[in-house]
Amino acid sequence: MTVERIRAWQPGEGARRATEAFRGAFGSEPDGVWSAPGRVNLIGEHTDYNGGLCLPIALPHRTYVALGITDDRTVRLVSAQEGGGAWAMPVAEVGPGAVDGWPGYAAGVAWAMAQAGATGAGSAGVPIGGFDAAVDSCVPYGAGLSSSAALECAVAVALDDVFDIGLAGSDHGRALLAQACIRAENEVAGAATGGMDQTAALRARDGHALLYDTRDGSVRHLPFDLGAHGLALLVIDTRAPHRLVDGQYARRRDTCNAAAAHLGVPTLREVDADALDDALAALDGELVTPAGATASPDVLRARTRHVVTEIARVEQFVELLAAGRVAEVGPLMDASHVSLRDDYEVSCPELDVAVEAARAAGALGARMTGGGFGGSAIALVRTTAVDDVAAAVAAAFDEHGFEAPATLVADAAGAAGRTV
Numbered sequence: 034m035t036v037e038r039i040r041a042w043q044p045g046e047g048a049r050r051a052t053e054a055f056r057g058a059f060g061s062e063p064d065g066v067w068s069a070p071g072r073v074n075l076i077g078e079h080t081d082y083n084g085g086l087c088l089p090i091a092l093p094h095r096t097y098v099a100l101g102i103t104d105d106r107t108v109r110l111v112s113a114q115e116g117g118g119a120w121a122m123p124v125a126e127v128g129p130g131a132v133d134g135w136p137g138y139a140a141g142v143a144w145a146m147a148q149a150g151a152t153g154a155g156s157a158g159v160p161i162g163g164f165d166a167a168v169d170s171c172v173p174y175g176a177g178l179s180s181s182a183a184l185e186c187a188v189a190v191a192l193d194d195v196f197d198i199g200l201a202g203s204d205h206g207r208a209l210l211a212q213a214c215i216r217a218e219n220e221v222a223g224a225a226t227g228g229m230d231q232t233a234a235l236r237a238r239d240g241h242a243l244l245y246d247t248r249d250g251s252v253r254h255l256p257f258d259l260g261a262h263g264l265a266l267l268v269i270d271t272r273a274p275h276r277l278v279d280g281q282y283a284r285r286r287d288t289c290n291a292a293a294a295h296l297g298v299p300t301l302r303e304v305d306a307d308a309l310d311d312a313l314a315a316l317d318g319e320l321v322t323p324a325g326a327t328a329s330p331d332v333l334r335a336r337t338r339h340v341v342t343e344i345a346r347v348e349q350f351v352e353l354l355a356a357g358r359v360a361e362v363g364p365l366m367d368a369s370h371v372s373l374r375d376d377y378e379v380s381c382p383e384l385d386v387a388v389e390a391a392r393a394a395g396a397l398g399a400r401m402t403g404g405g406f407g408g409s410a411i412a413l414v415r416t417t418a419v420d421d422v423a424a425a426v427a428a429a430f431d432e433h434g435f436e437a438p439a440t441l442v443a444d445a446a447g448a449a450g451r452t453v
């Protein structure tokens with residue numbers, strides 16, 4: 034069975050496509066083209082809004098944004114993926130509640146960067162004027178590979194450059210740009226996501242996995258060269274519809290906040306894995322969450338157990354990686370999947386079938402990646418087995434009557450920046 038492989042564009046191709054879209058829509062030349070990658074998370078899922086650890090890599094698949102400053106104080110956007118002509122709004126009107134759909138991710142970044150304190154340099158925001166932008170992307174859309182963060186971060190580095198803000202030149206500045214992108218996503222696009230995706234897109238390094246500690250915002254770059262170990266990371270886009278804005282994600286976040294509050298800690302990161310049983314025992318009553326939902330003790334315990342054990346798995350994964358023993362991380366990936374499926378309840382039949390079929394076909398480990406409820410799974414496989422594992426997953430999907438999956442092989446790529 035042949036399985037679709039999602040190709041990553043070369044930078045020249047991405048730049049050409051975005052430039053042509055720009056010329057077609059606006060009849061002028063852009064000031065440049067910037068791009069930002071999608072990501073896959075190796076391990077550490079649903080930990081980023083719990084003060085925890087996660088370990089993403091940036092994908093070679095990127096979103097390209099051709100952008101040019103204008104003098105009419107209006108944002109104009111077109112997207113090759115979305116079609117439908119140009120979207121436009123005066124810069125001053127962009128903000129929470131004002132923008133529907135995909136433009137919120139792009140225009141929202143301009144709003145967030147202009148907010149007070151966005152540069153970290155004091156109380157003033159940065160002046161963002163009018164601009165035109167055209168977007169094209171080879172990051173699979175809606176596949177749990179952070180196409181939205183790639184869009185935000187490509188716009189962020191473009192605005193940083195054309196308005197001479199100068200944040201993209203340092204890791205500290207990039208962390209501030211990531212904060213602006215997170216605000217755009219949370220407050221303008223209305224998705225209550227954590228921050229791993231934007232951090233990966235802006236702060237990852239080519240050939241490295243990014244250990245992101247969301248408690249203090251620090252990052253560590255760990256060499257990640259699977260090829261040197263005869264291994265590859267197969268990403269399986271299940272094509273099951275994936276929606277983060279539908280309330281389930283926000284509900285998980287709310288439940289975790291409730292559990293932490295009940296335990297008297299700022300976040301579940303502060304629950305020591307060695308003291309997990311005591312913490313679970315202390316979650317003994319039904320309680321009302323910050324958002325006003327009720328959560329049973331069983332649900333609170335299951336969600337807490339996932340977060341605490343998942344953070345411990347990231348630590349173990351990093352130890353193996355640092356010791357050159359990446360071939361041994363498979364069982365941690367498997368355990369992560371079981372925890373996400375049973376305790377966190379964010380998997381779905383397509384993800385479970387992908388993971389099981391990959392393992393049965395010889396993957397060393399496999400798990401869902403990203404927010405879940407659809408999206409993608411990852412499998413650690415011997416380089417020689419990539420095609421067989423992909424074919425086995427496709428055959429299993431066929432047997433279950435699922436839409437055919439698509440795949441890609443993920444090498445750790447570089448962060449957002451100027452392309453031309």
Ligand code: GLA
Pocket residue numbers: 074077078079080081082226227228229230403404405
């Ligand atoms: C989505 C969110 C991230 C993170 C993951 C789960 O991708 O955007 O912030 O919470 O889900 O790990």
